[in-house]
Amino acid sequence: MRRYSILILLLLVFSLVFSSVVVAEGNYGGEFTGFSSTDPKSLDPAALGSWDQAVMAANVLEGLARLSPSGQSIEPGIAKSWEVSDDGLVWTFDLREDAYFHNDENITAEDVKYSFERVINPETRSPQAWLFNKVVGYSEMRNGEAAEVSGIRVADDYTLEIELVEPLTPFVSMLASPGAAVVSKTAVEEYGDQFGQNVVSAGPFKLTNWEQNLELEMSAFEDYWAGRPYLDTLKFRFIHDENTRIIELLSGNIDWAWVTPAHHQGLTNNSVYKDSIYRVNTLHVAYFIVNMNEGPFGNNLKLRQAISYALNRESVIDSLQGRANRAIGIFPPGFMGHDQKATAYEYNPEKAKELLAEAGYPDGLPETYTVISLPWANLIKILEIYQQNLRDVGINIELKPVQQGEYMSMIGEGNFDLAYGYRVADYADPDSFVYPLLHSDSIDGGGNVAFYSNDKIDNLIEEGRLETDEQERKNIYEEINNMVQEELPYISTTHNIWVDVMNPDVRNWQPSAMDIHMFHRVWLAE
Amino acid sequence: MFNYILKRFLFLIPILIGLSLLIFIFLYLIPGDVARMIAGPSASKEVVDSITNEMGLNRPLPVQYFEFLTNFLTGDFGHSYQSGKAIIDEIPIVFKRTLQLTIIVQIISFIIGGIMGIISAVWRKSIWDRLIMAISVSGLSLPLFWSALVIQLLFSIYLGWLPPSGYRSGFDLYIILPTLTLVLPNSGMLARVTRSAVIDVMNNDYIRTAKSKGLSNFWVITKHIVRNALIPMITMTGTNLSRMMGGVIMIEIIFTWPGMGKYVYDALLAKDFPALQTATMLIASLVIVINLFVDLTYGLIDPRIRYHN
Numbered sequence: 001m002r003r004y005s006i007l008i009l010l011l012l013v014f015s016l017v018f019s020s021v022v023v024a025e026g027n028y029g030g031e032f033t034g035f036s037s038t039d040p041k042s043l044d045p046a047a048l049g050s051w052d053q054a055v056m057a058a059n060v061l062e063g064l065a066r067l068s069p070s071g072q073s074i075e076p077g078i079a080k081s082w083e084v085s086d087d088g089l090v091w092t093f094d095l096r097e098d099a100y101f102h103n104d105e106n107i108t109a110e111d112v113k114y115s116f117e118r119v120i121n122p123e124t125r126s127p128q129a130w131l132f133n134k135v136v137g138y139s140e141m142r143n144g145e146a147a148e149v150s151g152i153r154v155a156d157d158y159t160l161e162i163e164l165v166e167p168l169t170p171f172v173s174m175l176a177s178p179g180a181a182v183v184s185k186t187a188v189e190e191y192g193d194q195f196g197q198n199v200v201s202a203g204p205f206k207l208t209n210w211e212q213n214l215e216l217e218m219s220a221f222e223d224y225w226a227g228r229p230y231l232d233t234l235k236f237r238f239i240h241d242e243n244t245r246i247i248e249l250l251s252g253n254i255d256w257a258w259v260t261p262a263h264h265q266g267l268t269n270n271s272v273y274k275d276s277i278y279r280v281n282t283l284h285v286a287y288f289i290v291n292m293n294e295g296p297f298g299n300n301l302k303l304r305q306a307i308s309y310a311l312n313r314e315s316v317i318d319s320l321q322g323r324a325n326r327a328i329g330i331f332p333p334g335f336m337g338h339d340q341k342a343t344a345y346e347y348n349p350e351k352a353k354e355l356l357a358e359a360g361y362p363d364g365l366p367e368t369y370t371v372i373s374l375p376w377a378n379l380i381k382i383l384e385i386y387q388q389n390l391r392d393v394g395i396n397i398e399l400k401p402v403q404q405g406e407y408m409s410m411i412g413e414g415n416f417d418l419a420y421g422y423r424v425a426d427y428a429d430p431d432s433f434v435y436p437l438l439h440s441d442s443i444d445g446g447g448n449v450a451f452y453s454n455d456k457i458d459n460l461i462e463e464g465r466l467e468t469d470e471q472e473r474k475n476i477y478e479e480i481n482n483m484v485q486e487e488l489p490y491i492s493t494t495h496n497i498w499v500d501v502m503n504p505d506v507r508n509w510q511p512s513a514m515d516i517h518m519f520h521r522v523w524l525a526e
Numbered sequence: 527m528f529n530y531i532l533k534r535f536l537f538l539i540p541i542l543i544g545l546s547l548l549i550f551i552f553l554y555l556i557p558g559d560v561a562r563m564i565a566g567p568s569a570s571k572e573v574v575d576s577i578t579n580e581m582g583l584n585r586p587l588p589v590q591y592f593e594f595l596t597n598f599l600t601g602d603f604g605h606s607y608q609s610g611k612a613i614i615d616e617i618p619i620v621f622k623r624t625l626q627l628t629i630i631v632q633i634i635s636f637i638i639g640g641i642m643g644i645i646s647a648v649w650r651k652s653i654w655d656r657l658i659m660a661i662s663v664s665g666l667s668l669p670l671f672w673s674a675l676v677i678q679l680l681f682s683i684y685l686g687w688l689p690p691s692g693y694r695s696g697f698d699l700y701i702i703l704p705t706l707t708l709v710l711p712n713s714g715m716l717a718r719v720t721r722s723a724v725i726d727v728m729n730n731d732y733i734r735t736a737k738s739k740g741l742s743n744f745w746v747i748t749k750h751i752v753r754n755a756l757i758p759m760i761t762m763t764g765t766n767l768s769r770m771m772g773g774v775i776m777i778e779i780i781f782t783w784p785g786m787g788k789y790v791y792d793a794l795l796a797k798d799f800p801a802l803q804t805a806t807m808l809i810a811s812l813v814i815v816i817n818l819f820v821d822l823t824y825g826l827i828d829p830r831i832r833y834h835n
Binding site for chain 1: 556559560562574576577580606608609610611616619620675678679682683686689690691692693779780781782784788789791792795797
């Protein structure tokens with residue numbers, strides 16, 4: 001009985017919240033046209049590989065939990081609530097009874113199990129399978145020893161239990177990824193190879209039209225559990241050229257564009273658009289990667305410190321028109337783990353020279369070292385500033401921009417002394433930075449591209465995955481961040497700020513820190 | 527004549543086989559691990575290895591090449607890594623769009639460039655000649671990205687007449703701006719070629735004969751001069767055509783014209799081998815066939831050219 005009263009209370013609160021939201025906000029209807037740089041080719045959650053896909057996919061797909069519009073936290077999705085057993089191993093998800101697929105089928109725990117196993121199934125070849133690698137029975141299914149995952153259990157139609165091999169607090173953040181969305185089994189079977197282009201899931205919008213390499217059209221899903229979106233139609237046009245997007249926006253053909261550096265000043269002074277420019281700190285960090293296995297930098301902390309002191313991050317931020325935050329470690333400002341008190345390495349060329357001398361190189365490093373990076377023009381401009389900074393203190397580097405495929409191979413094989421790279425969080429939790437970048441299990445293909453191994457950090461990362469108390473977790477991630485700043489396997493530089501511009505009629509827009517922008521609550525003034 | 531054409535067609539076979547080998551090797555040489563690109567940066571080594579295995583990327587190179595060649599010859603172009611769709615379903619859609627743009631640009635350039643070239647040549651050293659040549663040289667030398675930008679700004683923002691980018695099937699307003707951008711250099715080039723060809727012809731004795739037998743200037747130009755100047759014009763158009771077939775990548779990207787160029791560009795970025803191989807093979811084969819047709823049309827235009835066995 002007590003459980004019921006709590007439920008009723010919750011329902012009351014929810015209905016109050018939602019009704020007030022509906023009353024306070026505006027118009028239903030209208031069409032919004034956004035952009036994507038390329039055709040996503042497939043929106044099958046199991047086939048998602050790149051950011052471009054996720055931006056569109058997140059509006060069509062829905063899983064047990066979903067990302068908040070700000071991108072910084074997790075909201076209930078098809079599961080209206082969940083609880084974790086005391087040992088942190090068994091997660092019980094309580095599903096909504098009024099959640100439907102786009103083909104009007106009611107969603108049950110069986111559908112969720114099917115969708116997760118489909119991603120794990122090695123025959124699906126999904127790049128998203130790693131999301132479930134801590135679930136009991138994952139390895140057995142991957143190895144072909146089992147036809148289902150024993151740790152994913154249907155308790156009743158609307159209750160799903162997931163058992164993990166070890167406690168993992170960020171698990172629910174992972175489940176909010178588009179890759180963990182639920183899909184309709186009947187639709188998967190009906191469309192076969194074409195499912196990616198005809199996805200049937202449970203997000204606020206459903207796919208209605210897709211013109212190859214041209215545009216993708218979604219329309220409001222009337223039976224979305226949280227109420228239909230305000231917009232009738234959401235379109236994404238595939239426009240690769242950044243400049244063309246701005247021209248399209250100015251001529252009124254699209255409603256949203258990423259603000260290019262070249263147009264930044266013009267738009268912020270433009271009387272029509274100056275109040276429709278939005279900024280958000282993204283879950284992104286850029287850094288020099290040090291190969292900790294070999295080379296002079298990996299073996300010599302003083303050299304790494306010298307590099308960090310030599311970098312004039314402020315001048316780079318100026319060159320970016322202020323569209324970046326200075327990094328002190330790996331977590332962006334406003335995100336758990338960010339700590340202003342960590343060693344900041346303020347720009348100090350004299351100190352860098354001293355450190356070089358202490359490291360045994362009073363006249364600077366005799367050799368020139370190659371820094372590999374991606375070949376983007378904007379990135380190279382930044383690296384040229386750092387190159388000059390380093391030259392000023394006696395460290396000569398040569399920039400070697402390579403295409404993405406080659407870059408990934410060279411980094412993965414440890415074929416470098418220094419490299420420049422970045423990481424964007426895969427899920428909204430500090431674990432998404434530290435586990436891939438720093439845990440020794442992530443060496444060799446998991447994202448620990450510095451080949452850094454430190455038992456103490458491994459233990460802290462595991463503690464962070466276990467801990468459920470927010471404040472305790474904050475302490476853990478701050479400590480990890482401090483250690484990174486002391487050891488410098490990654491010499492962090494800046495965090496990106498996303499800047500976009502909207503048609504001034506667009507209301508309730510909030511760009512996402514995860515670059516996964518949600519349009520459910522966006523509406524249009526007259 | 528028939529034997530000659532047959533021989534030329536048969537000769538295409540070794541050329542195409544050599545071409546396929548070159549394309550295969552060049553694509554193979556592009557650095558980077560395809561399986562890793564597909565799996566994404568967060569995937570474990572185990573996932574990457576299983577993709578490598580499944581796609582047969584770890585087999586010896588000659589085996590992979592012969593499979594590619596036999597598949598290509600039997601019309602099995604495989605599936606795109608990115609979309610999972612059959613390439614044979616994807617390419618005709620994008621190819622049609624490039625073809626549409628290409629043909630319109632060539633027709634317009636041929637007419638405008640031809641007329642400009644003839645006027646220049648006939649009234650050589652006049653103010654018109656100088657003006658036309660100045661225009662064609664500028665059309666030729668302006669970088670495409672720059673003229674595209676100026677054209678977009680002018681017609682879409684300042685005048686607000688035309689959509690800056692995009693595509694609708696059929697002949698819609700969207701085709702005007704990319705066409706205009708491409709007609710500039712193409713007609714410029716054609717005007718110059720036509721001018722020198724016409725001047726060449728005008729110096730011939732039979733033109734003097736034609737004039738002295740009383741033919742009007744108009745007839746001399748249309749019947750004698752233009753016909754003889756057509757060969758270099760057609761060669762030029764053939765070259766332009768095959769160059770554009772590959773998809774004018776930059777123009778397709780700036781104007782979001784979702785054609786072959788954009789397709790190849792996306793495939794290249796994603797290292798989508800099946801799509802890249804098929805698209806490049808197709809473009810290269812087309813260029814060869816276009817050149818063959820250009821060669822053969824000479825005989826139709828110029829009676830002095832006869833193909834012997």
